[in-house]
Amino acid sequence: MMGVPDHDLEAYCIDVARRARVAAGELGGLTGAQKDAWLRRSAAALREQTPRVLAENQKDLSAARGLGLGASQVDRLELSPARMEEMARALEEIAALPDPIGQVIEARVRPSGLEVLKVRVPLGVVLFIYESRPNVTADAAAICLKSGNAVILRGGKEAAHSSAAIVQVLQDAAAETGLPGDAVQLVSTADRAAVSHFLALDQYVDLVIPRGGEGLIRRVVAEARMPVIKHYTGNCHVYVDRDADLEMAERLVVNAKCQRLGVCNTAESLLVHADIAAVFLPRIGRVLGRQGIEIRGDAEVCRTVAGAQAATEEDYRTEYLGPIISVKVVASLEEAIAHINHYGSHHTDAIVTDRLAAARAFTRGVDSSAVMVNASTRLNDGGQLGMGAEIGISTDKFHARGPCGMMELTSYKYVVYGAGHLRE
Amino acid sequence: MMGVPDHDLEAYCIDVARRARVAAGELGGLTGAQKDAWLRRSAAALREQTPRVLAENQKDLSAARGLGLGASQVDRLELSPARMEEMARALEEIAALPDPIGQVIEARVRPSGLEVLKVRVPLGVVLFIYESRPNVTADAAAICLKSGNAVILRGGKEAAHSSAAIVQVLQDAAAETGLPGDAVQLVSTADRAAVSHFLALDQYVDLVIPRGGEGLIRRVVAEARMPVIKHYTGNCHVYVDRDADLEMAERLVVNAKCQRLGVCNTAESLLVHADIAAVFLPRIGRVLGRQGIEIRGDAEVCRTVAGAQAATEEDYRTEYLGPIISVKVVASLEEAIAHINHYGSHHTDAIVTDRLAAARAFTRGVDSSAVMVNASTRLNDGGQLGMGAEIGISTDKFHARGPCGMMELTSYKYVVYGAGHLRE
Numbered sequence: 001m002m003g004v005p006d007h008d009l010e011a012y013c014i015d016v017a018r019r020a021r022v023a024a025g026e027l028g029g030l031t032g033a034q035k036d037a038w039l040r041r042s043a044a045a046l047r048e049q050t051p052r053v054l055a056e057n058q059k060d061l062s063a064a065r066g067l068g069l070g071a072s073q074v075d076r077l078e079l080s081p082a083r084m085e086e087m088a089r090a091l092e093e094i095a096a097l098p099d100p101i102g103q104v105i106e107a108r109v110r111p112s113g114l115e116v117l118k119v120r121v122p123l124g125v126v127l128f129i130y131e132s133r134p135n136v137t138a139d140a141a142a143i144c145l146k147s148g149n150a151v152i153l154r155g156g157k158e159a160a161h162s163s164a165a166i167v168q169v170l171q172d173a174a175a176e177t178g179l180p181g182d183a184v185q186l187v188s189t190a191d192r193a194a195v196s197h198f199l200a201l202d203q204y205v206d207l208v209i210p211r212g213g214e215g216l217i218r219r220v221v222a223e224a225r226m227p228v229i230k231h232y233t234g235n236c237h238v239y240v241d242r243d244a245d246l247e248m249a250e251r252l253v254v255n256a257k258c259q260r261l262g263v264c265n266t267a268e269s270l271l272v273h274a275d276i277a278a279v280f281l282p283r284i285g286r287v288l289g290r291q292g293i294e295i296r297g298d299a300e301v302c303r304t305v306a307g308a309q310a311a312t313e314e315d316y317r318t319e320y321l322g323p324i325i326s327v328k329v330v331a332s333l334e335e336a337i338a339h340i341n342h343y344g345s346h347h348t349d350a351i352v353t354d355r356l357a358a359a360r361a362f363t364r365g366v367d368s369s370a371v372m373v374n375a376s377t378r379l380n381d382g383g384q385l386g387m388g389a390e391i392g393i394s395t396d397k398f399h400a401r402g403p404c405g406m407m408e409l410t411s412y413k414y415v416v417y418g419a420g421h422l423r424e
Numbered sequence: 425m426m427g428v429p430d431h432d433l434e435a436y437c438i439d440v441a442r443r444a445r446v447a448a449g450e451l452g453g454l455t456g457a458q459k460d461a462w463l464r465r466s467a468a469a470l471r472e473q474t475p476r477v478l479a480e481n482q483k484d485l486s487a488a489r490g491l492g493l494g495a496s497q498v499d500r501l502e503l504s505p506a507r508m509e510e511m512a513r514a515l516e517e518i519a520a521l522p523d524p525i526g527q528v529i530e531a532r533v534r535p536s537g538l539e540v541l542k543v544r545v546p547l548g549v550v551l552f553i554y555e556s557r558p559n560v561t562a563d564a565a566a567i568c569l570k571s572g573n574a575v576i577l578r579g580g581k582e583a584a585h586s587s588a589a590i591v592q593v594l595q596d597a598a599a600e601t602g603l604p605g606d607a608v609q610l611v612s613t614a615d616r617a618a619v620s621h622f623l624a625l626d627q628y629v630d631l632v633i634p635r636g637g638e639g640l641i642r643r644v645v646a647e648a649r650m651p652v653i654k655h656y657t658g659n660c661h662v663y664v665d666r667d668a669d670l671e672m673a674e675r676l677v678v679n680a681k682c683q684r685l686g687v688c689n690t691a692e693s694l695l696v697h698a699d700i701a702a703v704f705l706p707r708i709g710r711v712l713g714r715q716g717i718e719i720r721g722d723a724e725v726c727r728t729v730a731g732a733q734a735a736t737e738e739d740y741r742t743e744y745l746g747p748i749i750s751v752k753v754v755a756s757l758e759e760a761i762a763h764i765n766h767y768g769s770h771h772t773d774a775i776v777t778d779r780l781a782a783a784r785a786f787t788r789g790v791d792s793s794a795v796m797v798n799a800s801t802r803l804n805d806g807g808q809l810g811m812g813a814e815i816g817i818s819t820d821k822f823h824a825r826g827p828c829g830m831m832e833l834t835s836y837k838y839v840v841y842g843a844g845h846l847r848e
């Protein structure tokens with residue numbers, strides 16, 4: 001489809017979106033057993049088709065050199081038998097979860113005898129725009145279909161062959177288990193204009209989930225006529241309180257910053273209470289230094305931490321996604337909360353403290369999707385929090401906040417049973 | 425503020441929105457007892473200030489003649505001691521409900537001992553745009569504040585004096601009970617451009633709820649940069665199944681159509697199964713005729729119902745908001761479901777049937793915010809369904825569907841307690 005005239009591209013997008021809408025109508029009426037049969041068949045087929053998928057993955061890896069991808073990008077792109085097995089197991093884990101659709105969320109009987117049920121239903125059609133990790137293809141399709149939604153997958157072009165091979169497996173499994181073939185569709189063009197066309201089709205597409213750089217997400221939000229689940233950045237903080245266990249604080253800061261660079265729940269900023277700064281700053285400075293992390297701090301940080309650079313105002317707003325951390329000394333818990341709410345991105349922020357009153361004030365005062373007490377920011381993740389697989393993390397307050405899994409891809413309807421009940 | 429230069433109007437709107445944002449920050453931290461004290465003081469003050477509010481209401485009623493309002497509009501505008509008492513009681517009822525904020529929605533302990541709480545929080549600032557019923561002013565403010573949100577009220581200009589008097593009572597009560605004065609603000613200009621300015625201020629306003637005609641709501645959706653809770657129309661159906669109790673069906677159709685014309689959950693269309701059409705159509709035709717309802721129907725309806733007019737395709741899409749109903753004979757339950765999903769507005773639709781399988785198929789197949797079995801469409805209302813006072817009804821699937829009360833004006837955050845928990 002590359003390089004086709006724009007009206008053909010638009011017609012292609014409308015066709016994909018319409019097919020998804022029709023498939024969504026069918027999916028909403030399936031039983032959990034049917035959806036789980038598809039998930040288990042898909043898992044088995046991914047194992048069977050591993051050689052074919054890996055061969056397609058090789059095409060992407062060869063092309064990656066030409067695209068000038070970095071080592072970490074190539075690593076995310078690369079599939080292996082072990083990664084295929086992980087992908088298959090992830091589908092089986094989703095199959096083992098209860099079916100959210102049809103679940104009675106609330107029920108009450110009115111004094112008149114009227115029975116009121118609030119019943120979970122799918123949203124409809126999800127457009128998922130994501131980066132170059134091929135395993136995300138299978139995960140996202142599984143989460144969407146199990147929650148009764150059709151999905152349109154728009155993957156990174158770096159993973160085009162791998163994603164196409166995986167989607168073929170999922171579609172074949174759909175045919176074998178009686179699911180509509182259009183329940184999972186992969187956009188087959190790398191043309192950026194296709195995204196714009198889909199974002200205008202709010203009569204067919206109910207929700208967009210973009211994952212990737214801030215530029216992409218801002219473009220999607222500006223253009224989309226349908227709701228978007230997203231976070232722009234993850235400028236996450238760890239605040240070490242006056243009454244913190246400094247041993248624990250050290251472990252938490254190192255884990256939050258260093259366990260994995262370049263992901264949204266990694267800590268990008270460290271706040272330290274003034275009363276313990278003289279003790280804790282040199283200590284954490286040495287440990288982070290050994291991990292190869294550059295420190296950018298205020299005057300006191302620069303005085304006490306060897307090698308620290310002066311932070312600018314901009315540093316406190318920055319999600320580095322790399323081996324840098326901003327550090328600031330704060331006079332009080334209140335200053336820490338105000339700093340986080342002002343400079344942060346409402347994603348994930350942690351306090352290290354032994355004081356109950358400090359934990360309560362921090363969890364109430366910090367306006368973020370997840371607020372951690374004596375726990376690493378890296379734990380804000382659907383799997384880690386026990387919600388099952390996630391398709392993204394939201395920093396919005398409307399509809400879904402924090403990790404978004406199957407439940408966040410659903411709506412509800414009221415089903416009301418009477419025996420001739422009238423409005424008086 | 426009428427007729428002021430547009431940059432002054434914009435500055436005024438920004439000032440109102442900023443004040444609301446600051447007030448929202450304070451409201452989120454209040455206890456339920458503080459909010460309930462404000463509600464009870466407001467109720468008492470409405471009783472005490474009844475003469476003053478009624479005097480202001482008289483100014484609106486005098487002006488109403490000049491504006492050429494119809495009798496039903498004047499009726500909605502008019503306050504009386506009894507209506508003031510109802511308004512005060514409604515605030516006391518909201519005070520008696522549990523505080524939604526801080527409620528733990530879900531909680532789990534992970535195998536690692538990590539404690540995960542999902543805690544209810546306010547959305548922030550709500551812009552509420554509504555028609556000329558002054559009692560809505562007090563209701564909306566109460567629902568918003570009890571759920572921890574600041575509210576900007578934009579009422580109809582017909583009720584300007586009445587609303588201003590009521591808001592003054594609520595603001596005085598706020599001052600007396602320690603709530604921020606800017607928690608409830610009334611937009612003091614009738615300039616339509618003010619709405620456009622507010623709809624651009626997504627940095628201050630978190631949600632808009634427009635209530636009124638479809639034109640107003642479409643304009644708000646087109647301009648708003650923040651989420652909107654709304655329904656465009658209520659084209660609600662009653663489907664009388666083959667195995668319906670026709671006695672009950674008659675009562676339900678009459679209640680759904682005639683109990684109150686001109687509201688969103690009134691039935692605008694009647695579908696009748698072909699097998700009972702010959703019996704039921706003449707019967708319901710007579711009853712509706714006696715109620716002064718005009719019938720527009722298909723060929724069979726015109727043949728069997730005296731005085732029925734031929735319906736156009738457009739009739740089946742129309743929310744009459746008046747003494748007209750469209751009527752159609754359908755060959756099957758499936759045709760009824762397909763008709764409702766195609767022509768309806770996903771608001772409220774009812775089946776009358778004795779067959780369990782029909783009830784199950786209808787409640788699953790009809791894609792509406794509320795699906796009623798042997799109950800009147802008029803019962804889709806927050807109070808009737810036992811959810812407490814409502815601020816509107818949503819036909820969207822994202823965030824809130826059906827009647828929206830306090831719970832629908834909230835979000836949540838994850839609060840996670842560890843003891844030095846790391847990501848492995």
